[in-house]
Amino acid sequence: MPTPGFVQRMAELGLNFPAEELDAFESFVTDLERAASFVRKIDRSFAEEPSNVFDPASVALTRTA
């Protein structure tokens, strides 16, 4: 993704930007790619369903120590 290949991919998606903005934009892409690589690497079961954890049951948590 940090290579200019992302420019073509963006264009295919209908997203274009001036050539003079390429360097600045590439900095963001490089940073985001690093973050995305990090989350891809975590070892989670294929069957694990991502869930919204903010449900009222959370309030039932009590201090046990």
Place this chain on the structure above:
Amino acid sequence: MIDKHLLTIAAIGRLYRSRALSPVELTKTYLARIEALDDKLVSFVLPTPERALADARRAEDEFTRGIDRGPMQGVPYCLKDIVETAGIRTTGQSRLLAEHVPAEDATVESRLRAGGGVMLGKNTTWEFAHGGPSWDVFAPPAHNPWNLDHHPAGSSSGSAAAVAAGFAAGTIGSDTGGSIRQPAAACGIAGLKPTYGRVSRKGVLPNCFSHDHVGPLAWTTEDVALMMNVVAGHDPGDPGSVDLPVPDYTTALSGDCKGLTIGVPYAWLDEAKTSAETRDAMEAALGVLRALGAAVVPVTLSPLLAYSDSKRVIAMSELFSIHQKTLRERPDLLGASLRYRIQCGALLRAEDYVQAMRMRTKLTTEMQALFRTVDLLVMPSGEPAGKLEPTPHAGLFTQSSWTTPFNTTGNPALSICMGFAANGLPQSLQIAGRLFDEATVLRAGDAYEKATPWRDRRPEIAAPLESQTA
């Protein structure tokens, strides 16, 4: 008596109810200050003096007739300009919404109006509460009231600056990665990110649906508690809203921390390369909390970067989904900073979003398990504010943030003033608590503020108008 524009919401309420202060008189004081001084601070993108005076006259009339709508009756407040207001322009600081006049109030504004509040205007923010500070958007960014050459952080920039400068008694901001707490920290005031689902987001322009929170900022924690008493509560119009009873947050303000166990994630301070000055300020604050009755223990959590990476992958995906049509059809209407950030979202893969959500679940489970052993977590909210200048493009997503973890996990977190750095800019303390236990967070913040002298100090711009130099 203290200058009227420096009164807390608690004091205003007492003076109104003893007929020692008039809502119209106080509102005129704030409006005069905004008109005379806000060209320096740029904390308002749209003052609304006619609306404010109408609200103030209504409050005054109702007090005269014995009608009491609660702690915000007659209290002048303002709103971050992503909070929609019926009949009043709401731009999100974006040229895209330059002419946007909503038909309805956001729920948080409806509650403040129903509570008799006085709306002074709309506060400067970053474009769509995300990309900033920027100079190529609808309006320029706000300045820091303690030093106008410095930034007030973001994205509730103008909101925090206005309160610190004595332009309003309280304000409403939003927080997706720290956007209430970091401006509160930079401006030396109190700002609360409530638990996810506690305060309605209906009618607030979205940044990242799954991490957006709405909450109050004010000079003191006690005032934040009073505002929470008005704005918190279930709203069926917000899909993330939670239907749980809302306590009277002021009853928790005992003035001590007896029986509380406070955890300190020291590794986060190392990871964020915390300055010696900020570390010293935090150790002094921990000493105050111990003296107030708390036990302080070290704790361990996943690295800050794990929270940030999870949040940013999710946020960029959601931001792109919100703005993709504009990016394709009218990218010229968005500032470069926001445009660069959200265009990146197009490059993320479906598996990245799902995997980031899984990581969020893991991190949230870990955080809630920790809160079985401690009542609160404490750390700085941020370093003192830097110069007001464009954010460098490189390294944006590798900056360590002490505020983002609580957007990832949804826990409530408060920023309060922790003293002042050698350059005169505020230091800040962040206090986080269990889900839906804002009361304990506010209790500790209020006790700390009342045990320290920081609430007695104001920036020069907060001086009375008659003593201001040109």
